[in-house]
Amino acid sequence: MQDLKDRLIEKYGGEDIRAVVSPLRICPLGAHVDHQGGIVTGVALDSSVNLVYTPNEDGYIRIQSMDFPDEEYFHVDNIPDMVPGAWGNYIRGAVLSLKRDFVIKTGFSAIISGKLPIGGLSSSAAVTTAYLMAICDVNGIEVEKMDLVHYSHWVETDYIGLKNGILDQAANILSEKDKLMVMDCSTDEYKLVDKAEDTPEFEFVVVYSGISTALIGTDYNNRVDECKVASWLLHEVSENKVPNLKEAKLRNISPEVFLNHQEELPGRFRKRATHFFTEQERVKKGIDAWSRGDLVAFGQLMNESGESSVYQYECGCPELITIYETLKSTEGVYGARFSGAGYRGCCIGLIDPKYKESIRAKMDAVYPVKHPQYKDVYDVHFCKVEDGARYVKI
Numbered sequence: 001m002q003d004l005k006d007r008l009i010e011k012y013g014g015e016d017i018r019a020v021v022s023p024l025r026i027c028p029l030g031a032h033v034d035h036q037g038g039i040v041t042g043v044a045l046d047s048s049v050n051l052v053y054t055p056n057e058d059g060y061i062r063i064q065s066m067d068f069p070d071e072e073y074f075h076v077d078n079i080p081d082m083v084p085g086a087w088g089n090y091i092r093g094a095v096l097s098l099k100r101d102f103v104i105k106t107g108f109s110a111i112i113s114g115k116l117p118i119g120g121l122s123s124s125a126a127v128t129t130a131y132l133m134a135i136c137d138v139n140g141i142e143v144e145k146m147d148l149v150h151y152s153h154w155v156e157t158d159y160i161g162l163k164n165g166i167l168d169q170a171a172n173i174l175s176e177k178d179k180l181m182v183m184d185c186s187t188d189e190y191k192l193v194d195k196a197e198d199t200p201e202f203e204f205v206v207v208y209s210g211i212s213t214a215l216i217g218t219d220y221n222n223r224v225d226e227c228k229v230a231s232w233l234l235h236e237v238s239e240n241k242v243p244n245l246k247e248a249k250l251r252n253i254s255p256e257v258f259l260n261h262q263e264e265l266p267g268r269f270r271k272r273a274t275h276f277f278t279e280q281e282r283v284k285k286g287i288d289a290w291s292r293g294d295l296v297a298f299g300q301l302m303n304e305s306g307e308s309s310v311y312q313y314e315c316g317c318p319e320l321i322t323i324y325e326t327l328k329s330t331e332g333v334y335g336a337r338f339s340g341a342g343y344r345g346c347c348i349g350l351i352d353p354k355y356k357e358s359i360r361a362k363m364d365a366v367y368p369v370k371h372p373q374y375k376d377v378y379d380v381h382f383c384k385v386e387d388g389a390r391y392v393k394i
Contacts, residue, residue: 004052004066004111005394011064012109014054018137019394022130023048023386024114024123025171026204026339026348028180028298029286031305032313033276034165035224036231037186037251039283042171043179045204046386049126052394053110055138063091066113076104082159090124093155094131098141100154106138124160125168128152129389137391146188148389149173163224175388180290182283186251196293202334203353206381207327207363209319210374211344223313227276230269237261250276268314275312279305299334299350306337306347319371323347323363330362331355356382 005017023044030040056062063072065087072088074080079096082089098104112130114123129152136143143151152169156162170183170190179192231248235241238257242248250273258277262270282301289297306324310316316324320338324347327336332355339346351359360380368375 001050001052001392001394004050004113007064007066008052008054008109008111011111012054012062014109017052017054017394018134019053019392020051020130020133020137020389021048021392022051022126022133022389023172023175024126025168025175026206027167027171028337028348028350029279029301029305030167030283031275031279031309031337032223032227032315033250033279033283034167034183034185035163036165036227036276037249038165038276038280039182039184040165040167040170041283041286042167042175042181042183043204043385044171044175044181044388045206045383047114047206047381047383048386049112049114049123049130051110051112051130051134053108053134053138056107056109059105059107060109061091061095061107062109063088064111066111076107089160090128090155091131093159094128094135094151096159097151097154098132098135102139102141104135104139108134108138110134124156125152125172126389128155129169129172133389133391145173145388149188163221171388173388175385177387178385180287182287186249193287193291195290199293200295201353202295203351203356204383204385205327205333205349205351205356205359206339206383207323207347207349207367208377208379208381209317209323209345209347210371210377210379211317211319219315223272223315226268226272230265230273230276233265233269234258234261234273237264255280271312271314275308278308278312295334295350295352299336302335302337302350303328306335309338317344319367319374320344320347322367322370326363326366327359330359332359351382353382 024047025044027042034040059076068087079092132151149169153166165185175181176192183190228248231250232242232245234253286301327333327349332352334350336349339348363380
């Protein structure tokens with residue numbers, strides 16, 4: 001953080017320097033169900049997107065990223081249009097999101113940076129939250145955490161155009177250290193589940209595949225639509241009536257209806273529904289395992305989630321599948337699955353920290369050999385669970 005502060009002073013000057021830590025997140029259980037109103041779990045990591053900023057009373061936004069060469073520069077009254085793939089979209093969207101409800105007059109000058117390879121850990125949610133918190137801070141705006149979740153979610157759905165649920169934003173904002181955040185994406189109700197006092201020490205391994213592709217260019221939105229069609233079809237065969245397709249969600253179908261009518265669903269729609277309903281059962285069992293400190297049971301559920309993601313939800317790529325298969329068969333790994341949408345980015349694993357070096361050695365022995373084109377960019381990281389997005393003194 002001190003490096004960012006030094007860069008800020010060097011580039012923009014200013015004395016009233018402030019900072020936001022916005023953590024990356026993982027979803028141990030609850031893969032691909034948030035957009036269907038499902039119940040999900042999430043934790044924030046001790047790796048984060050860090051934003052150091054100083055108010056700009058003239059209303060200008062100026063941001064230099066440590067990860068991209070160009071500077072984002074505009075006035076809050078004249079926000080540029082979205083440019084597909086541009087990193088500046090998130091600050092533009094953040095200002096627009098808040099301007100729906102508030103008068104924004106003050107901008108800021110900032111330096112921003114993230115620590116890990118970021119595909120699959122929802123850096124977009126972390127970045128957006130950091131921007132929103134900074135805008136609120138310099139304009140004297142106070143918002144509840146759940147409102148912040150929705151302001152951040154609006155940026156990705158209404159502004160960027162991704163059909164995702166609120167898992168990413170909820171885990172990034174609501175999480176607390178050593179607790180499992182559980183969110184009902186239909187009602188926005190959430191709870192923080194304490195780990196058992198006798199829970200063995202644990203960490204998460206994050207293995208970056210080296211592949212970073214924007215979700216807009218994957219089948220992500222197609223999978224969301226397939227889930228909606230599955231719900232629509234189940235309504236039709238069970239009730240002889242259908243909802244508006246836009247409003248159709250698998251959460252509105254009871255597990256009993258699915259079990260009684262699953263054979264009537266065409267192939268890929270049956271697979272998507274099967275993943276949804278079995279994943280919801282895994283979430284319920286996982287909450288219980290977490291509260292009991294049973295990392296073996298929790299890890300096994302993660303393995304099952306990963307398996308369902310590959311064969312029922314049909315996401316993944318050869319590189320991610322290699323990481324997943326390697327992790328789940330490695331000593332010291334309780335369980336593993338894809339992180340994020342599962343089309344690129346990372347795989348995660350719940351691990352016993354005593355085995356960190358042997359886990360790294362196993363990955364180094366397998367992945368670069370099987371996928372040599374990524375040997376120079378693939379990486380292995382170990383993370384602990386931390387608090388959600390927060391202001392920090394600097």
